[in-house]
């Protein structure tokens with residue numbers, strides 16, 4: 607029989623001494639005084655952290671909260687400003703939902719709800735994020751299960767059924783550990799344990815505060831768990847991207863359709879991405895130059911290879927849906943479009959015919 611109370615007590619002691627310092631968290635001094643983190647900062651961090659690492663999120667979070675310190679500030683921002691600030695973080699539907707959610711919160715009075723069900727009704731907040739906000743920001747006894755927590759629980763209970771089939775069982779097991787005393791700190795302690803000690807390949811069981819309760823450790827199975835069902839191969843799609851600069855440095859860019867991949871983001875015009883060899887369809891006539899190499903990028907469901915063609919154009923208005931953007935800054939582009947720019951920039955720079 608697993609001693610869940612002893613596990614949560616050991617975790618709480620460890621968290622009080624070893625919690626990661628993260629910009630969206632309260633300081634240890636604030637925690638001692640019972641001060642809870644700002645729900646706006648918890649929400650923003652949880653949206654950014656979906657399928658993204660803490661290291662990647664940290665800089666974005668600091669820039670966002672410096673520019674938009676409150677949910678009301680973010681709600682009042684222009685969509686294009688938020689999308690540009692999000693560029694490079696990926697999964698752009700999150701940014702569109704971020705704007706919609708901030709505006710919904712402000713329209714309802716400006717305060718995030720504290721209950722899971724009310725949080726779930728907001729744009730872009732799914733079951734995991736609702737549980738995380740309710741738990742971390744409002745200390746509700748919700749069970750918060752991300753990839754780190756799944757790994758910790760699979761090992762603590764030596765649950766050998768493979769993921770993703772094991773998800774519901776791991777959530778039920780995690781719920782048996784959720785305490786009524788300081789559930790918000792418990793949720794963060796489980797995440798921290800998975801991120802820093804109970805790591806995927808080589809768990810540091812010798813440093814683990816719950817090693818004495820861990821079934822996988824006792825049975826020598828720790829590094830093998832959680833088991834995972836093999837993932838299907840991702841298909842390869844191909845396309846062409848057209849990087850066009852006007853002679854004054856303005857860049858020919860399209861705003862992608864609001865729904866779908868990279869929705870609402872700026873991008874170079876190009877062909878559709880498909881498994882067939884792309885047929886050229888340049889957005890403006892001209893002596894397009896093929897850039898050496900290809901851009902490779904992996905999305906959730908497919909790998910992408912883009913050939914890039916470059917042109918410096920002497921006209922003013924393009925005869926196509928895109929528009930020329932003055933003050934072009936590649937940092938406002940999503941990563942795959944930035945990669946196209948990195949391939950095209952030396953070609954535009956080096957070929958005298960393109961100057």
Ligand code: SF4
Pocket residue numbers: 758761762803804805809810811814815816817818820821822823828
């Ligand atoms: Fe993970 Fe090892 Fe701790 Fe078990 S003892 S929870 S496997 S780090």
